[in-house]
Amino acid sequence: MDFAREIRVIEDFPKAGVSFKDITTLLKNGRAYHAAVEALVQAIAPWRPELIVGPEARGFLLAAPLAYALGLGFVPVRKAGKLPAATVAQTYALEYGFDTLEVHADAVRQGQRVVVVDDLLATGGTMWATANLLRKVGAEVAGMGFLIELTFLKGRDKLSDYPVFSLVQYD
Ligand SMILES: O=P(O)(O)OC[C@H]1O[C@H](OP(=O)(O)OP(=O)(O)O)[C@H](O)[C@@H]1O
């Protein structure tokens, strides 16, 4: 399937100069959504994950069905202050300023192989912070899967310690 055809591109959203990749058009097409999750399953299964992790919010839309398809558990990474039990936090740089992501301190077993799945790789800041969180709580990050990669932002360079897979690339 040509996944790029299912993704709507909105220029100058949320601000001038940004070419926004809108996955809602893919998500509302059942065949495309199913095929995208299946393609990610095929790419990620060889990494032998024991658990799937997804960052809030769009990451949940791919990571949770992927976990379900593989018969694995799902762990959410959330923006600061959203998770109720004891957490570990990681602050990371945004284009302007900083943000903080959290995961439950007891979310993984020591040495557990986890794969992180998100909708889109841009600068890599979100995924870098997520991987750091997972290492802090004792996980082994076995790989990272994305629906979309904005190759010109070179997010992969920040993630060079890990295998990275993306289904659709924009350059
Ligand atoms: O590689 P990066 O430069 O970190 O950018 C990619 C991240 O940006 C978007 O999330 P956003 O923070 O907009 O949150 P949302 O999923 O809640 O919309 C996207 O879903 C990725 O998680």
Ligand SMILES: Nc1ncnc2[nH]cnc12
């Ligand atoms: N260009 C883009 N489109 C959609 N989501 C994004 N997150 C970061 N950059 C993005």
